[in-house]
Amino acid sequence: MTEDQIQDFMEMLPQLRTLVVGDLMLDEYLWGKTGRISPEAPVPVVDISQDDLRLGGAGNVVNNLRALGCQVQVCSVLGDDADGRHLLQQLEQAGVNVDGALFDVDRKTSRKTRILASNQQMLRIDRESRQPLGQEMEKQLVAEIVARLDSADVVFLSDYGKGVLTDHVLSCVLQAGRKRGVPVVVDPKGVDYRRYRGATLLTPNRSEASEASGVKIEDSASLAAAGKTLLELADLDALVLTRSEEGMSLFLRQGDQIDLPTRAQEVFDVSGAGDTVLALVGIGLAAKLSLKQAATIANIAAGIVVGKVGTSTVSCREIMQAVSQNGLPEENKIQAAQDLSDILNHARNHGKKVVFTNGCFDLLHAGHVSYLQRARDLGDVLVVGLNTDQSVQRLKGPSRPLVHEEDRAFVMAALACVSYVVLFEEDTPLELIKLLRPDVLVKGADYTPETVVGRVEVESWGGSVELIEFIQGRSTTKIVERILSKS
Template structure:
């Protein structure tokens, strides 16, 4: 996937409605320094200098989805204790829909306290209820799901074995998700994966996959054997096994396995990495990505989050920048229209004058370069609309373009005078012009102003059309003819 595709993914993510079902908890961090041993017992004394309280468990999935811009609701059971009130208030402050959150006086809200010194965890203290939720709470969740499940684009199941995800609840989620065509993505726990039968995707780590399949994963052959057993018995669409430093392996029920290598990065803390994987994978599927592409983006996000302390999240900007590091600088200038529209609107609001031109730019030559440089001088930034290969073929005939669209886009983006490149598949750039509302519309001097597509749109907004002469004697057709004549 290219940077522009990742940008468009996160643009669409803001409209994704995600339901998180699972075990909510609080993660408390006590951070300080340990420089002496207690006189009371042979243990370190930690002088706490900072305290942090974060959403944990399924709450960290909520954090990740909110950070990605999604509209999030939760379906879970917590206690009526002080920690339950804090958890509910924290979710509410993040804009999470709480209609499916039940408070049960018989349960203790899970809270995990981690004591850290010099970035090392000294001890963890757990306060929680692990017993399955009672029949009244279970029925309340089932009623909520029956009434509201169809309102969501993806269901994210985060199981920490704290009792919320009963067999009846999981069965209802998977069955109804398939009936409604909504992906059900599960981060599983335990040794009995039969309770997840019928889910869309499971995301176990290597150890969990070993336990669930009964196969010790030591090499590629045993990995495939373990995946095959689970796919055969659990009626999944796919299985995504996370393998730490070995990356991820995606096994679709139909098609070839896809092995995604890990992103090279210093590992600081793996806590919550699985929550990031399932969140990004779910958003990708909700936005229409293929399983392979969604898993690829999730792998990038996981590589970022392990470089952070504790249960953390990743932002769209971090993922986009990480993808950009592996690609050429020109990639940052190539945008899809949905992303570019917002960027240009922001530039206009800052008072910047936007110049737009378009063309095939097949076999870029000095005439093109001089033309684009002159266009850029008319305003504060230049956007170039570039015909796709299909569009060029319709306009220029068989044998064209000579250079495919991705290469043409990168060549244009490498020019200092070009600020953004956007591809369009239509015969004319009218849709781009209507969306971007440029101040100045530029075409070559071989046009009459009345012939310029989009002139009325630009002039109606107070803009103008400028015609720029090409360098005399320079054209792609003449270069092609010269090459052919020398053969």
């Protein structure tokens, strides 16, 4: 996935129509100081200096979606009380369509009050109803949800176990979503994930996944076992298992597992990161991204959120800034030839100049890096064609390469100046050049223009050939000779 594709995705977000269903609640924070013990009981006295009342529960998903500019409507059941009316008012002020929210005189709107002193949470007070909805209220809620499915690009089910997402409500929504082809993504609760059978995707954290699968996640093998178990148990298209500071893992129905390490520079607070992941994966699917692409963007966003203190959201600007500053993950830079052709066509359509060079790049050294940096300066996107191990052996002899192709590709992709890496089996990159159609073809100055493979083809479509001087005395062969002479 390219930076341009991520930008295109961000520009689509204001057109995406989202529906959030689940347990809405209020999060109240009381900040103060404590320095004395109550004379009434051996407990600290907190002098409150600041208070804040925020959307919580499913409201965290709403906050994330609105921060990204998406259209949001909600369906839920609130208590017919002051907190319920205040919650609805906050949603309306955030630009959320609340026509699908219902009031129930037999319920109490959830409010969680946290008392903090010296940046430490001292106490939490919960005021809420946890009993499942009655049959009549279930019927009304299902009707509200189904009526809005045709005007939704994606449905989010945010389950906090407070009784709104009953088995009946879940069954009706999941069946209706499947029937209409609307993706339904779920933040699950509890240990019985069979309740969510038919969902497109679930986003449990490591602890939740361990409990629901019955597999204690301790290493890569147990992680894979837990992911496979939950995929089958809930009949999912995919599972995104978040792993705090270790990033996340994407499990696909066909058996693939993709591990995405955290993109965070610093990890301060993981609270709320799950809602960010849920929001980004869901709208990625709504925008017709692949599951891997959606998870990649979600992972970038989560890396930003965990670098903030408290339950936070992320903006499009922050995501693009992170991509611009840190680049895309190395695994996204290593592409198959045909996939890369599509990516480069997209880049050219956005006015980008594509530069291509190739080589074995065995034992990457300063001469290589200088050469690649100067090649990147000739355009906007630098593609490096890398000879496979078999190709290198034919060109350099049976003792080469010293570094296997997977490692050479990974190291090459880690360079900031390199946009993409593609492996090729042939002795020359001619067929690859004809497929990728670069605007600039770069080789070392030890070539002449007439001896550069692909020159005729590149010039035929209006491109150019550039020759770059190498740093004298820097070569893989000389490095190997120096190592052997000292051994």
